[in-house]
Amino acid sequence: MRKNIAVLPGDGIGPEVTRAAVDVLQDCAQTFGHLFDFQEFPFGGIAIDKCCGNPLPPETLEGCRASDAILLGAIGGPKWESLPFGTRPEAGLLGLRKELGLYINLRPIRLRPALSSISPLRPERLQGCDFEIVRELAGDIYFGEHHISGSGKDASASDLAFYSAAEVERVARYAFDRAAGRKKHLTSVDKANVLATSTLWRDTVRALAGEYSGVNVDHQYVDNASMQIVLRPAQFDVILTGNMFGDILSDEASALAGSIGLIPSLSRGRVDQPALYEPIHGSAPFLAGKDVACPLGAILSASLMLRESFGLVAEAQWIEDAVDRVLDRGFRTADIAEPGGRAVSGSEFTKQIRDELRAAPARAGRRGA
Numbered sequence: 001m002r003k004n005i006a007v008l009p010g011d012g013i014g015p016e017v018t019r020a021a022v023d024v025l026q027d028c029a030q031t032f033g034h035l036f037d038f039q040e041f042p043f044g045g046i047a048i049d050k051c052c053g054n055p056l057p058p059e060t061l062e063g064c065r066a067s068d069a070i071l072l073g074a075i076g077g078p079k080w081e082s083l084p085f086g087t088r089p090e091a092g093l094l095g096l097r098k099e100l101g102l103y104i105n106l107r108p109i110r111l112r113p114a115l116s117s118i119s120p121l122r123p124e125r126l127q128g129c130d131f132e133i134v135r136e137l138a139g140d141i142y143f144g145e146h147h148i149s150g151s152g153k154d155a156s157a158s159d160l161a162f163y164s165a166a167e168v169e170r171v172a173r174y175a176f177d178r179a180a181g182r183k184k185h186l187t188s189v190d191k192a193n194v195l196a197t198s199t200l201w202r203d204t205v206r207a208l209a210g211e212y213s214g215v216n217v218d219h220q221y222v223d224n225a226s227m228q229i230v231l232r233p234a235q236f237d238v239i240l241t242g243n244m245f246g247d248i249l250s251d252e253a254s255a256l257a258g259s260i261g262l263i264p265s266l267s268r269g270r271v272d273q274p275a276l277y278e279p280i281h282g283s284a285p286f287l288a289g290k291d292v293a294c295p296l297g298a299i300l301s302a303s304l305m306l307r308e309s310f311g312l313v314a315e316a317q318w319i320e321d322a323v324d325r326v327l328d329r330g331f332r333t334a335d336i337a338e339p340g341g342r343a344v345s346g347s348e349f350t351k352q353i354r355d356e357l358r359a360a361p362a363r364a365g366r367r368g369a
């Protein structure tokens with residue numbers, strides 16, 4: 001299989017973790033006889049610095065459009081925080097999502113068995129915990145009009161939350177399909193007791209439920225859902241929610257796994273358009289360049305890409321199995337080490353995974369053939 005992958009390393013720890021994921025993808029190509037062409041583009045703060053203040057330069061957008069899939073590290077940092085609203089690195093990420101029509105964001109909350117002891121929850125609460133968050137990514141308060149006016153005591157600001165029924169329906173269909181392929185349970189999260197957008201959300205999901213009779217649907221208010229995620233996380237199979245609530249709940253849910261550094265994500269729109277893969281962690285500027293960042297979010301984003309965009313299921317499994325074996329053997333980066341436990345550098349951790357991949361090529365190669 002031949003694929004073009006656009007790589008957007010971004011800022012902070014983005015370049016280090018992206019490099020690890022690209023190395024693993026190269027190993028995969030070599031072992032399974034694929035050809036992955038990687039093309040790197042400036043994006044985020046680094047693009048602001050290098051490309052006339054634009055976090056999403058035209059050539060980056062074109063490169064992404066022309067690719068089969070996009071791998072993104074992370075963006076942002078204190079250096080760009082004081083830039084005017086709408087010109088920061090984050091505006092580049094929102095612009096990319098909008099331009100590529102990425103309205104679905106999938107964040108799998110899967111616990112690695114070897115790491116159960118670093119979860120802040122007691123093991124008995126984690127029994128059976130394995131769910132996915134489907135976050136709407138192209139609408140809501142993120143993309144409505146933002147206004148700031150006046151200054152000092154006279155300042156005021158507003159953000160408009162907007163959803164159309166069609167926008168809710170297209171992401172809900174994806175979530176129903178995911179649930180149908182899993183434990184057949186969909187939890188739709190909103191704030192329908194207060195918000196008009198949430199009332200529309202709930203009505204739209206309810207109307208669709210009739211078409212997916214095999215899927216059990218329940219509805220939770222977001223405040224309750226945020227409590228349920230830590231109280232009884234095993235009740236969830238697929239959580240469907242809007243852009244803002246999904247942003248918040250997915251960070252909360254990632255803590256169940258023990259570290260936000262472990263969670264990958266997929267952002268996609270139409271099936272014939274490139275999807276974007278990125279760890280859900282941020283650019284962690286205070287860790288950048290120290291070789292301490294955990295590369296797992298990025299490496300698992302690469303395996304998600306193989307599985308979801310390229311249909312390379314055996315290859316994805318080969319990577320995830322190697323990750324689990326390295327964790328079983330006790331290797332940890334600082335964020336996932338037991339208190340007082342030994343931590344290896346990010347590059348050493350990646351090396352261990354790559355050694356593990358090389359140690360199991362033939363078996364996996366045959367399986368994937």
Ligand code: IPM
Pocket residue numbers: 076090093094247280
């Ligand atoms: C995320 C991030 C982004 C978001 C920021 C960086 C704009 O927090 O992908 O979750 O809010 O969507």
Ligand code: MG
Pocket residue numbers: 247248251
């Ligand atoms: Mg976020």
